[in-house]
Amino acid sequence: MKSLIAAIQFLTILPLGKPKIFDPKGMIPFFPIVGLILGGLVLIFDRAAMRLWSEPVVAMLDVILLVVLTGAFHLDGLGDAADGLLGHRSKEEALAVMKDSRIGVMGLVVIVCGLSIKWCGIMELHAHRSLLLVIIPAYARGSILFGIRFLKYGRPEGGTGHDLFSDSLKISTFWGLLIPVALSFLLGWRGVLLNLTFIIITAAILLYYKKRIGCITGDMLGAMTEVLESTLFLMVIAGSALC
Numbered sequence: 076m077k078s079l080i081a082a083i084q085f086l087t088i089l090p091l092g093k094p095k096i097f098d099p100k101g102m103i104p105f106f107p108i109v110g111l112i113l114g115g116l117v118l119i120f121d122r123a124a125m126r127l128w129s130e131p132v133v134a135m136l137d138v139i140l141l142v143v144l145t146g147a148f149h150l151d152g153l154g155d156a157a158d159g160l161l162g163h164r165s166k167e168e169a170l171a172v173m174k175d176s177r178i179g180v181m182g183l184v185v186i187v188c189g190l191s192i193k194w195c196g197i198m199e200l201h202a203h204r205s206l207l208l209v210i211i212p213a214y215a216r217g218s219i220l221f222g223i224r225f226l227k228y229g230r231p232e233g234g235t236g237h238d239l240f241s242d243s244l245k246i247s248t249f250w251g252l253l254i255p256v257a258l259s260f261l262l263g264w265r266g267v268l269l270n271l272t273f274i275i276i277t278a279a280i281l282l283y284y285k286k287r288i289g290c291i292t293g294d295m296l297g298a299m300t301e302v303l304e305s306t307l308f309l310m311v312i313a314g315s316a317l318c
Contacts, residue, residue, distance in 0.1 A: 088146040099238035107251035110213030118208045134198035152297020154182030166288040196308025213255040215304035229290030236293030272310040
């Protein structure tokens with residue numbers, strides 16, 4: 076339970092447990108579970124809001140709720156990663172830019188685009204809306220485990236994600252991701268599309284990171300989470316349009 080509370084405190088602003096519980100080794104497997112909790116809260120809000128507003132308005136409020144519940148933690152990483160990586164900077168320059176707390180134009184544009192994509196995806200969810208709202212945030216946070224497992228940390232001097240990389244992750248650490256994967260089977264062919272998209276996008280991002288600067292940082296983990304969340308919402312509605 077301590078590890079779950081630590082994961083919740085690390086990834087969200089939910090007031091649970093004693094403050095400042097930090098268990099970097101124990102909390103990693105619970106990241107997908109935190110995603111399920113976030114998705115569940117969004118689902119409860121979504122069902123209630125549907126009684127008051129139209130689908131586009133509710134979709135926007137769902138996106139805002141995710142931002143609020145996470146304290147814009149992943150969005151901050153997305154903006155910093157975009158500022159540092161999208162350009163012709165060297166590895167050292169990119170890492171320095173990502174460490175800067177100020178946001179640049181590139182970061183702002185990427186954040187707006189990411190939130191817009193997520194809004195469009197949620198707005199068009201119809202079939203299996205409830206289940207998708209729950210499991211997609213879990214998939215997105217499950218991607219963090221792959222970043223920790225397959226890339227080295229880029230700031231040996233320390234950083235937000237430094238302690239997460241102290242030991243190499245074992246395959247058993249990924250057990251939390253099995254829950255959203257198992258639930259995805261309830262989606263039929265859409266579940267297959269969801270899992271394929273998750274695998275392809277996660278692999279593509281990690282390959283880009285490796286080729287671009289050969290390592291990963293906390294900001295880059297946050298960026299991957301946001302990109303996965305937006306892309307998965309977008310792709311499941313693309314699959315609906317094809318049928």
